[in-house]
Amino acid sequence: MSAASPVLLEARGVGKRFGGVQALKDVSLTIRRQEIYGLIGPNGAGKTTFFNVLTGLYQRDSGDVLFDEQALDLASPYRVAEAGIARTFQNIRLFGSMTALENVMVGRHVRTHAGVIGAILRTGRQRAEEAAIKRRAEELLHYVGIAHRAGDLARHLSYGDQRRLEIARALATEPKLLALDEPAAGMNATETAGLRQLIEGLRADGLTVLLIEHDVKLVMGLCDRVAVLDYGQKIAEDVPAVVQKDPKVIEAYLGGGVGE
């Protein structure tokens, strides 16, 4: 992606502390529109903490996030979803006792507005909206390739399908930025290849993707730019080819001394 592409998200000096542990320290990064942006780092480097702060699940101690040229309200997940950021989870968090279709329908909430009174009174508007929600949810299941499992309970889906369902549910919120937390974790080679295709397709459809991933091959092959976190600090941010050769990154991954 060209450097001229406009900025979608800019994090400035984001910090988060848990008791004595500085989980994130002064993290700043910039994600451009329609970019696939990778966030990597050793275990415990703060990647998921950054996701949790960015999606309003954790409250930050310092810093700001500009999203789509506006200050992002990080106070509640609901606001973040409304602003246009959706995510998946490292440990899949679907609504297990609801069907695949219902899981995606839940995601439509952020973009639809009829409330409880309408639901009780069954206004025409409410009925039309519910029909539209269902249609859109079916389309999304089809898009991620699990339309045939629509009526099955989420917890009965295979692991790979659950990952796809989580992406469909996130897409249902019509995000501008889709944040994927280790989407390839536990996938076999075929599933990973399918995931890669899916992510590239999302970008082609205009989405920006933020990706936390341990599969270095996937990250280097897929991402336009990569940031590396280590002990809560950003130690590198560049195109994959440059990051791969960065001595600080090599040291962080392999441990001090090995490279000497």
Add this chain to the structure above:
Amino acid sequence: MDIFLQQIINGLTTGSVYAIVALGYTMVYGVIQLINFAHGEVVMIGAMVAFTVIMAIVGAGAPLPPIVIVLAGVLAAIPVCMTVGFLLERVAYRPLRHAPRLAPLITAIGMSIILQQLALLIWGRDPRAFPQIMENTSFSLGGAAISSVQIAIILMSIALMAVLTWFVYRTKFGIAMRATAENVSVAGLMGIDANRVIAGTFIIAAGLAAVAGVMYGTYYGIAHYTMGFILGLKAFSAAVLGGIGNLAGAMLGGILLGLVEALGTGYISEFTDLCKWPVVGAEGMLMERCAADGHVVLFGSNYQDVFAFLVLIMVLVFRPSGLLGERVSERA
């Protein structure tokens, strides 16, 4: 008269009412893991408001068919109860959403007392009698009697349960409710405003409570400012019996509890009639009294209220997750 069948019919009637009230406990527990002990008082307020409206219409001498008068009472009670339910959550529970779980629980008990005392101030301490406007026709059913009021209560409860099930499983708000019950923070990420879902849940539960209050009051013919207390505790027991947080469980638990209570009440005096049992060491004294009265009953039907709580204790001891409840570890 067939006592068994009669008690089954009576049990189904009260059980349906318990089920509708139990649904309110279980729905609220489902979304915020709170036992709303003031729910029984919402039922009482429903009965009180409906009776007031019905009395006013009857007093004004309006020539309306009885069913229309009762319906007007119900329609007046529903919005009042919904408002009370909404205010309860907004004023008493929401500020304590992130407090330790004991705090909202004690607050719920406090709200129960406050609502009872408010009702005492508004409606006084004398029971209100339901005006005899309806002809309560009895039909004979295999040796037992079933009244038109009983039929109406059972049918109404089935209809309410069907509508609620459809609402929870088929509408957008119902889906949001279930998502919030499963995982509040993930539901938030999907754009579900937990506050709205929780407020909506209280409103729906209170609406059901209003109808239950009118049914209960109509069945027993009176409404009283303390009626919600025992009724609420019984419905809570029913919700625990079925598995708290589980809608089908609340319905099943309510019906079962009604049946246990009716059958227990129907047979307790027979089973505890000492004249039928050999009591070692007291034969002489008993024989005299049995000869004189025919019965020496240890526990009479005034022990009606113990059965619900016996059931509650047994469930808590032998199957704390209830009949249809998931194991607790799955929810955590």
